[in-house]
Amino acid sequence: MDFASFLIQTLNSLQYGLLLFLVASGLTLVFGIMGIINLAHGSFYMIGAYLAFVLASATGSLFMAILLGIPLALIFGAFLEWALFAHLYKRDHLEQVLLTFGLILIFEELRSLLVGDEVHGVDIPAMFSGSIQLSEVLSYPVYRLVISGVCIVLAVALYFVIQRTRLGMMIRAGNHDRTMVEALGININMIYRVVFALGVALAALAGMLASPISSVFPNMGSHVLIISFVIVVIGGIGSVWGALAAALIVGFADTFGKVLLPELSGMVVYIVMAGVLLWRPEGIFKKG
Amino acid sequence: MTTTFKHIRNIALATAFAAAGLTSAQAADKVKVGFMLPYTGTYASLGNAITNGFKQYVAENGGKLGGREIEYYTVDDESDPAKATENANKLVKRDKVDLLVGTVHSGVALAMAKVARENKTLLIVPNAGADEITGPLCAPNVFRSSFSAxxxxxxxxxxxxxxxxxxxxxxxxxxxxxxxxxxxxxxxxxxxxxxxxxxxxxxxxxxxxxxxxxxxxxxxxxxxxxxxxxxxxxxxxxxxxxxxxxxxxxxxxxxxxxxxxxxxxxxxxxxxxxxxHYADSLDNPKDKSFRLAYVKAYKQQPDVYAVQGYDAAQLYQAGLAAAGGDASKQDVVIKGMEAAKIDSPRGAFTLSKAHNPVQDIYLREVQGGQNKVISTAVKSLADPARGCKL
CATH class of the missing domain: 3.40.50.2300 (Response regulator)
Structure with missing residues (x-):
């Protein structure tokens, strides 16, 4: 591999890793703070992508679709928490798995009834549809760089909210000791509802942003779900920074694995996961 | 109160069972066709297109194949190879179908071929392209109306x-x-x-x-x-x-x-x-009439999968007609299918010894949202059927 290719592959890794972070961050928040194993997280990604498709077709613009889609996802998330997940906090993980697996089936079936089973494309917004010439024959789509930019901004924003705001403090406290926080007069149920809605919105946003480059198709959430769990486990459950670091590691491992070890490309990510877990069984950024 | 209710329910159930028994007795003179196709999941639209194509030919043929009325049995295979054997057995052993039609996913189709061989049930594969099906795993009762990879x-x-x-x-x-x-x-x-x-x-x-x-x-x-x-x-x-x-x-x-x-x-x-083996602008009358009828019946454009379903029905028609409509004479049905010249929307084709279509392959180019034919890439291309002993 020559140096130019190496640099481009590095860019590929970063870009892929950042997109993975966007999906996994919601999962790690919900899993880490609320203790919910949410298998339906991939479905929220799928729902986001379909929302982008439907809303972009209706309004003619992906921007509008995202602006409308985020509040819808937040409301949907809050509703699900109120109707279903709120009843699960005191149950064991097996029952959570059962409910969220059921939700995957229901969401896929609803998707099939409402939008159908065809593959759809979403147009890249005109202002980002260009590309940058990187080498003689290869250019890089501007939209991919925009996605990376959005992911970085969101990572910083998440850090700020969780570490520097009152809401973030309550979230962290709730994570640490639910009963104590309640005793202090904080409405923990409301905190959980906010966190869950945020998790759903993050996954849906990832789906909306990815829809122009990944296309919109049935079961698109299932692959994302597995890789998201890998990231959450590598990064340390509940840690946003851990998810970021792990997503970048997975991005690099997958990209360079495909190029350098094509025979093992399907396994590289999982080998890395096994290695990290041997080194730090609770993930890179385990909670103190 | 509850006893009365139970009593009424029992009568209702008994009537329902009797009615069910009646319909299955009537069904005995119909030929049973079992669709094992994906009706949910990624390949759902392919499964539906194949089913539509098959039924369209039956409808064009006066609702019959080989002069016999058709009764359909349907199983959603979910494109899941792990459930394939069980699903195929539902149609073969429980419903005792005369013809098994399926499927899209190659892994599932390989399992179906195994069940078909073991039970000597006639199978037409309307899509799955795994070379093995008409290669090392070929069998007298296994046919394909689509292509090999x-x-x-x-x-x-x-x-x-x-x-x-x-x-x-x-x-x-x-x-x-x-x-x-x-x-x-x-x-x-x-x-x-x-x-x-x-x-x-x-x-x-x-x-x-x-x-x-x-x-x-x-x-x-x-x-x-x-x-x-x-x-x-x-x-x-x-x-x-x-x-x-x-x-x-x-x-x-x-x-x-x-x-x-x-x-x-x-x-x-x-x-x-x-x-x-198919394209959007084939210039043959059969394709034109097929497409017109399909759009009329299903309100959408047909695709290659619909053609493969349609041809599966044509293939079985050829077999049943040869046996005078008697599906139980499987040897004769098979001989009829082997000898058939199928007037397909893709252009006429015959079957190789391994039961795979010997067909023209077209070179197409994407133009204006369609796969337009440029030329015939290879005429009458037969799969080499490596490892098949038929």
Whole structure:
């Protein structure tokens, strides 16, 4: 591999890793703070992508679709928490798995009834549809760089909210000791509802942003779900920074694995996961 | 109160069972056709198209095949190989179908072929292209109305060599259909003196292609041969165009690359050339009448999968007609099917000794959201049926 290719592959890794972070961050928040194993997280990604498709077709613009889609996802998330997940906090993980697996089936079936089973494309917004010439024959789509930019901004924003705001403090406290926080007069149920809605919105946003480059198709959430769990486990459950670091590691491992070890490309990510877990069984950024 | 209710319920149940018994007694003089196809999941639209095509031919034939009325049994195979044997047995052992039709997913079809062989049930595969089905695992009672993975890809190898392309990179998912497609392509391409610089694979259904595009740009081959299908194919073609590679390095592949996903591809698909046994602008009267009738019945355009379903019905019609409508005379039905010349919308075809269509493969190009025919790539191409002892 020559140096130019190496640099481009590095860019590929970063870009892929950042997109993975966007999906996994919601999962790690919900899993880490609320203790919910949410298998339906991939479905929220799928729902986001379909929302982008439907809303972009209706309004003619992906921007509008995202602006409308985020509040819808937040409301949907809050509703699900109120109707279903709120009843699960005191149950064991097996029952959570059962409910969220059921939700995957229901969401896929609803998707099939409402939008159908065809593959759809979403147009890249005109202002980002260009590309940058990187080498003689290869250019890089501007939209991919925009996605990376959005992911970085969101990572910083998440850090700020969780570490520097009152809401973030309550979230962290709730994570640490639910009963104590309640005793202090904080409405923990409301905190959980906010966190869950945020998790759903993050996954849906990832789906909306990815829809122009990944296309919109049935079961698109299932692959994302597995890789998201890998990231959450590598990064340390509940840690946003851990998810970021792990997503970048997975991005690099997958990209360079495909190029350098094509025979093992399907396994590289999982080998890395096994290695990290041997080194730090609770993930890179385990909670103190 | 509850006893009265129970009593009424029992009577109702008894009546229902009696009625059910009545219908199954009537059904005995109908020929039983069992569809085992994907009706949910990624391939649901393919399963529906095949079913529609089959039923359209039956409808054109006065609701009958071989002069007999048809009763349908349906199982959703979910494209899940783990459930394939159980699902096939539902139709074969429970419903005792005369003809089993299925399926799309090759892994599921291989399991169905095994069940069909063991129970001597007649099977028509209306899509799955695994070479084995009419290769090492061929059987007297197993037929295919679609294609083998080898066929369109082999044709593409010849086409590309004839265009003077020398240096090629291949990309596919690392699963049997993808690898068989690449093998078929290489067989023809290498024979004609072409050279494959690198074979790239990624695990199914991974669609992160960016690293490969960077690789292709640094290798700079004359062309790229690629097998993907459905949403993954749409994404590959879009990523390829977004990376600007389509300007200097043309993209080729078997027709699945651009079938059923042209809307999703948008402009990125323009000019991509593929090979397949069907296309959107075939100039034959049979195709025209087929397409008209299909649009009228189902309010949507037919695709290659609908054609394959339609031809599965035609094939069985030929067999049943030969046996005078007696589905139980399986030997005669098989002989009739083997001898059939199917007047298909794709152009007439016959069957090879291994029961795979011997058919024309077309070279198509994506133009104006359609796969337009450019030429016939190879006439009457027969799968080599390696390992078949029929």
């Amino acid at each position: 080898w066929q369109p890809s082999y044709a593409m190898g010849e086409v590309m060599a004839k265009k003077g392309i020398k240096k090629v990179v291949t990309v596919t998912w690392k699963y049997s259909f993808g690898l068989q497609s690449v093998e078929g392509f290489k067989e023809a391409f290498s024979k004609a003196g072409g050279k494959v610089e690198k074979d790239m694979t990624l695990p199914f259904p991974n669609v992160e292609f960016q690293p490969f595009l960077t690789e292709i740009a640094s290798i700079k081959p004359d062309a790229v041969f690629v097998f993907f299908a459905g949403a993954g194919a749409a994404k590959f073609v879009k990523d390829y165009a977004a990376a600007g590679l389509n300007k200097t390095i043309p993209l080729y592949g078997p027709g699945f690359l651009t079938d059923g996903n042209l809307d999703a591809m948008g402009d990125a698909g323009k000019g991509v050339q593929t090979t397949l």
